[in-house]
Amino acid sequence: MANPVLVEVLRGNIVESRHRGSFCVMDADGHVVLSGGDIEAAVFPRSAVKAIQALPLLESGAADAFGFGNREIALACASHSGEPGHADLAKAMLAKAGLDETALECGEHWPMHQEAALDLARRGGSPTALHNNCSGKHSGFVCTCHHLGIDHRGYVGASHESQRMVRDAMETVTGAAHGEDVCGIDGCSIPTYAVPLKSLALGFARMATGVGFGQGRAVAAKRILAACMAEPFEVAGTDRMDTRLMRATGGRIFVKTGAEGVYCAAIPERGLGIAIKCDDGTTRASETSVAALLARLLGEQDALSPTLIELANPVMKNWNGIEVGRTRPVAGVF
Amino acid sequence: MANPVLVEVLRGNIVESRHRGSFCVMDADGHVVLSGGDIEAAVFPRSAVKAIQALPLLESGAADAFGFGNREIALACASHSGEPGHADLAKAMLAKAGLDETALECGEHWPMHQEAALDLARRGGSPTALHNNCSGKHSGFVCTCHHLGIDHRGYVGASHESQRMVRDAMETVTGAAHGEDVCGIDGCSIPTYAVPLKSLALGFARMATGVGFGQGRAVAAKRILAACMAEPFEVAGTDRMDTRLMRATGGRIFVKTGAEGVYCAAIPERGLGIAIKCDDGTTRASETSVAALLARLLGEQDALSPTLIELANPVMKNWNGIEVGRTRPVAGVF
Numbered sequence: 001m002a003n004p005v006l007v008e009v010l011r012g013n014i015v016e017s018r019h020r021g022s023f024c025v026m027d028a029d030g031h032v033v034l035s036g037g038d039i040e041a042a043v044f045p046r047s048a049v050k051a052i053q054a055l056p057l058l059e060s061g062a063a064d065a066f067g068f069g070n071r072e073i074a075l076a077c078a079s080h081s082g083e084p085g086h087a088d089l090a091k092a093m094l095a096k097a098g099l100d101e102t103a104l105e106c107g108e109h110w111p112m113h114q115e116a117a118l119d120l121a122r123r124g125g126s127p128t129a130l131h132n133n134c135s136g137k138h139s140g141f142v143c144t145c146h147h148l149g150i151d152h153r154g155y156v157g158a159s160h161e162s163q164r165m166v167r168d169a170m171e172t173v174t175g176a177a178h179g180e181d182v183c184g185i186d187g188c189s190i191p192t193y194a195v196p197l198k199s200l201a202l203g204f205a206r207m208a209t210g211v212g213f214g215q216g217r218a219v220a221a222k223r224i225l226a227a228c229m230a231e232p233f234e235v236a237g238t239d240r241m242d243t244r245l246m247r248a249t250g251g252r253i254f255v256k257t258g259a260e261g262v263y264c265a266a267i268p269e270r271g272l273g274i275a276i277k278c279d280d281g282t283t284r285a286s287e288t289s290v291a292a293l294l295a296r297l298l299g300e301q302d303a304l305s306p307t308l309i310e311l312a313n314p315v316m317k318n319w320n321g322i323e324v325g326r327t328r329p330v331a332g333v334f
Numbered sequence: 335m336a337n338p339v340l341v342e343v344l345r346g347n348i349v350e351s352r353h354r355g356s357f358c359v360m361d362a363d364g365h366v367v368l369s370g371g372d373i374e375a376a377v378f379p380r381s382a383v384k385a386i387q388a389l390p391l392l393e394s395g396a397a398d399a400f401g402f403g404n405r406e407i408a409l410a411c412a413s414h415s416g417e418p419g420h421a422d423l424a425k426a427m428l429a430k431a432g433l434d435e436t437a438l439e440c441g442e443h444w445p446m447h448q449e450a451a452l453d454l455a456r457r458g459g460s461p462t463a464l465h466n467n468c469s470g471k472h473s474g475f476v477c478t479c480h481h482l483g484i485d486h487r488g489y490v491g492a493s494h495e496s497q498r499m500v501r502d503a504m505e506t507v508t509g510a511a512h513g514e515d516v517c518g519i520d521g522c523s524i525p526t527y528a529v530p531l532k533s534l535a536l537g538f539a540r541m542a543t544g545v546g547f548g549q550g551r552a553v554a555a556k557r558i559l560a561a562c563m564a565e566p567f568e569v570a571g572t573d574r575m576d577t578r579l580m581r582a583t584g585g586r587i588f589v590k591t592g593a594e595g596v597y598c599a600a601i602p603e604r605g606l607g608i609a610i611k612c613d614d615g616t617t618r619a620s621e622t623s624v625a626a627l628l629a630r631l632l633g634e635q636d637a638l639s640p641t642l643i644e645l646a647n648p649v650m651k652n653w654n655g656i657e658v659g660r661t662r663p664v665a666g667v668f
Contacts, residue, residue, distance in 0.1 A: 002336040002354075009594075009615065011518035014528050016378050017594050017615035020336075020354070044350050107653025110448065118444070118455040132653060184345035185658040194348050260343075260351050280614035281343065281351035319441025319466060324519040 003037035006278065006333055007285040009316075011325040019285030021261065021278035023293055023334070026201035027271050028211035034297070035198075036333060042194035043277045044184055048258030050077040050137050051224050052173050052203060056165040057140040058220035062147035066096040073227035074234035075136030079257060081237030082111025082131035084119075089234065090135040097146040104129035105156045106138045106188040113237055134188035136234070141166075141190075156189040163191055170195075173213075173221075174203035187259060197275050200264055204273030208254065208266035225254045225266060241287045241311070245294075248307045255290055257283065263290040267297060284327055288312045292329035337371035340612065340667055341619040343650075345659040353619030355595065355612035357627055357668070360535035361605050362545035368631070369532075370667060376528035377611045378518055382592030384411040384471050385558050386507050386537055390499040391474040392554035396481035400430040407561035408568035409470030413591060415571030416445025416465035418453075423568065424464045427473040431480040438463035439490045440472045440522040447571055468522035470568070475500075475524075490523040497525055504529075507547075507555075508537035521593060531609050534598055538607030542588065542600035559588045559600060575621045575645070579628075582641045589624055591617065597624040601631060618661055622646050626663035 007019040022037025032039070054076045057063050063073060072093050080086040094100055108127045110117040120127065129135055138155075141162045145152035148161075155162040158180075171178045176195035186192040205211070207225060210218025228235050232246035235256065245255050255265040261278030263286040274293060278285040291312035295305045316325040341353040356371025366373070388410045391397050397407060406427050414420040428434055444451040444461045454461065463469055472489075475496045479486035482495075489496040492514075505512045510529035520526040539545070541559060544552025562569050566580035569590065579589050589599040595612030597620040608627060612619040625646035629639045650659040 011378055011526070011528075014376065014378070014516065014518060016518070016528075018613050020614075042348065044345055044348070105654070107655075109653050110452070114444065118451065121452040121455040122458070124456070182348065184348060184350070185652065185656060187652045187658070189652060189654050189656060192345070194345075194350075279352050280354075280616055280619070282614055282616060285614070318519065318521045318523060319443050320439070320523050321441075322519060322523060324521070 003279055004333055005330050006036070007288045007327060008330055009284070009325065009327050016325065019278050019280060019282055021276060021285065021289065022197055023274070023276040023289060024198045024201040025293070025297065026198060026205045026273050028202070028205040028209040028273070030202055032198065033272060039198040039201075040196050042182060043197050043200065043262060043275075044192050044194045044260065045200050045264065046186060046192055046258035046260060046262055047079040047134070048256050048262045048264040048275075049170065049200065049203070050079070051207060051228060051254070051256060052170055053137065053166045054140055054224050055169040055173070055217065055220055057144050058223060059216060060144050060148055060165075062144040065147050066093070066143055068093065068096075070227040070230045071234050073224055074231035076140035077224060077228050077256065078136045078235045079133045080136060080234065081113035081116065081240060082127070082133060083113050083116045083237050086234065086237065087128075087130040087135070090130045090139045093136070093139040093143060097143045099142060099146065101129045101135075103142045103152055104132070104135060104138045105154075106132045106134045108132060132188065138188065158183065158191040167191070167193070173206055174199040197277055200275035201273045204254075204264050204266040204275065205271060206273070208268040208273060209271045211271075225268065226251070228256070229254055241290075245291065245311060248311070249304055252304065253294060257286065261286045263287070265290055265294065267294070270297065272297065288314070288327050288329055289334070292334045296334045337613055338667055339664050340370070341622045341661060342664055343618070343659065343661050350659065353612050353614060353616055355610060355619065355623065356531055357608070357610040357623060358532045358535040359627070359631065360532060360539045360607050362536070362539040362543040362607070364536055366532065367606060373532040373535075374530050376516060377531050377534065377596060377609075378526050378528045378594065379534050379598065379609075380520060380526055380592035380594060380596050381413040381468070382590050382596045382598040382609075383504065383534065383537070384413070385541060385562060385588070385590060386504055387471065387500045388474055388558050389503040389507070389551065389554055391478050392557060393550060394478050394482055394499075396478045399481050400427070400477055402427065402430075404561040404564045405568050407558055408565035410474035411558060411562050411590065412470045412569045413467045414470060414568065415447035415450060415574060416461070416467060417447050417450045417571050420568065420571065421462075421464040421469070424469040424473045427470070427477060431477045433476060433480065435463045435469075437476045437486060438466070438469060438472045439488075440466045440468045442466060466522065472522065492517065492525040501525070501527070507540055508533040531611055534609035535607045538588075538598050538600040538609065539605060540607070542602040542607060543605045545605075559602065560585070562590070563588055579625065579645060582645070583638055586638065587628060591620065595620045597621070599624055599628065601628070604631065606631065622648070622661050622663055623668070626668045630668045
């Protein structure tokens with residue numbers, strides 16, 4: 001059966017495009033609080049689980065050894081826009097381990113933020129691995145290896161100790177098997193594993209509450225989410241949804257986008273974890289979905305609801321700045 | 335009922351995302367030759383109908399008066415990438431009417447082709463309306479006004495004579511009503527009207543054959559499609575599907591993409607018109623769909639089929655150039 005239509009895109013008063021998908025809200029005991037569509041289907045979480053993938057950085061003691069604070073930890077969880085602040089911070093993280101961008105194996109691309117890319121070109125520059133949106137995560141991997149005395153070379157490979165630690169964290173936090181049969185390669189070359197959507201929601205409920213974790217992991221998980229909520233610019237960048245939403249919600253909500261229409265989130269005060277997958281992989285649909293779902297969960301009376309509803313209903317303007325349409329959650333779905 | 339899944343995106347061997355949609359193949363007598371999904375639903379054709387919107391440029395005599403050849407006519411039908419050749423040609427078209435880019439009302443944006451945008455920034459430049467992907471179409475509108483002695487100012491408005499001519503052409507060619515109730519504003523500020531998908535397919539069958547047209551319109555329509563097939567770089571640009579597909583098919587197939595997952599096409603030798611709308615508005619899905627549908631229509635024995643099938647099955651590589659997935663048409667759908 002087809003997943004429900006979650007999001008509509010209107011031009012004038014006519015629906016021009018539609019996005020189907022599934023969503024799941026779980027508590028840390030594994031109860032489904034709210035869901036829509038198929039939540040058993042396996043989904044590649046992509047970058048939406050970087051906060052979980054950052055656990056070894058903290059649990060190994062590397063973050064403390066290198067003096068990483070909220071900004072560095074947030075960047076390790078980021079899909080950043082490659083703005084100067086992002087690239088500089090990744091460089092500084094590597095420098096703490098006596099390394100530089102030549103240690104990164106994520107590949108290079110022009111900054112995702114258009115103005116940052118154009119500025120780099122104007123200065124006669126060209127992109128390095130530091131501008132890759134995953135450079136913070138990869139700097140975290142490299143620093144963890146360095147701290148543990150492990151040769152970081154080849155750290156993106158599934159059989160390298162770095163990815164073994166990441167996979168262990170993902171398996172125990174989500175409770176889902178991460179076998180070779182569900183393994184794909186991510187944009188930044190590390191393995192990514194397709195797991196049930198509900199397992200991702202459960203994982204973020206656990207990250208937010210520490211339920212089922214040992215003391216060390218519970219502290220590390222909370223510290224990671226707190227760092228992202230404290231430094232939302234490092235997690236994404238100018239005009240990006242992760243940054244806007246976490247800025248607007250002032251430490252009450254954690255969110256992280258992933259490629260191909262994935263969004264993960266947590267509401268620590270409620271002990272809830274959230275996972276969304278838009279079938280067609282479209283970011284505009286996952287962004288509207290996460291904001292609408294968060295508004296629903298907090299309820300109309302919550303002071304944050306108007307802001308979340310505004311974020312869920314963006315206006316679309318054309319090249320002349322004329323309003324031509326809007327994106328909206330489908331009524332009654334969330 | 336949901337439209338069928340037309341296209342799948344795989345990461346490794348697992349389907350990561352799916353695209354639903356509808357498609358319609360018509361002959362010029364109005365018979366549905368092949369279809370999938372809801373072909374009665376109204377669709378904004380967006381830029382996929384620029385070839386029809388170019389009819390007044392030819393029928394008014396403006397194209398001949400200004401000495402426009404295949405390149406200029408193709409650019410008038412283009413959603414170009416803003417590469418230097420495109421911007422220069424639009425400028426030259428306007429100059430024929432003694433005008434410049436200040437006459438254009440499409441708005442400005444950086445070239446869609448990343449390298450062209452970066453080069454413009456490196457030279458200290460900034461985008462003008464000539465870099466707008468619609469600048470060729472708008473130059474055609476302005477030149478038509480100038481030739482007819484009509485004040486071109488405000489030519490993007492629905493009540494301006496320029497858009498009245500365009501709307502008349504669209505209505506008579508597609509046979510669909512273009513009322514205010516189905517009117518939206520396009521990215522370049524001109525009106526766009528939502529019409530049944532099957533009407534768009536019929537429109538391109540007529541454009542390719544001239545069936546149902548007077549002699550003048552039949553000649554103009556064939557000249558427009560021939561110009562696009564002869565100069566596919568002007569219609570789109572480097573690495574773009576329109577350009578690649580028309581280059582590969584050497585005058586046998588006309589294609590034109592539109593925003594929000596629309597594709598229109600024609601196979602003149604078969605007298606067929608084609609229209610596709612991917613529900614979610616995703617270009618990768620409409621591109622794979624049009625190539626797969628054309629391969630199906632030409633048949634396995636046709637010399638072009640292997641090329642079309644290759645275009646329908648693009649490989650996805652990551653930032654390190656590693657193959658991580660692919661896009662493919664769903665077996666048996668087309």
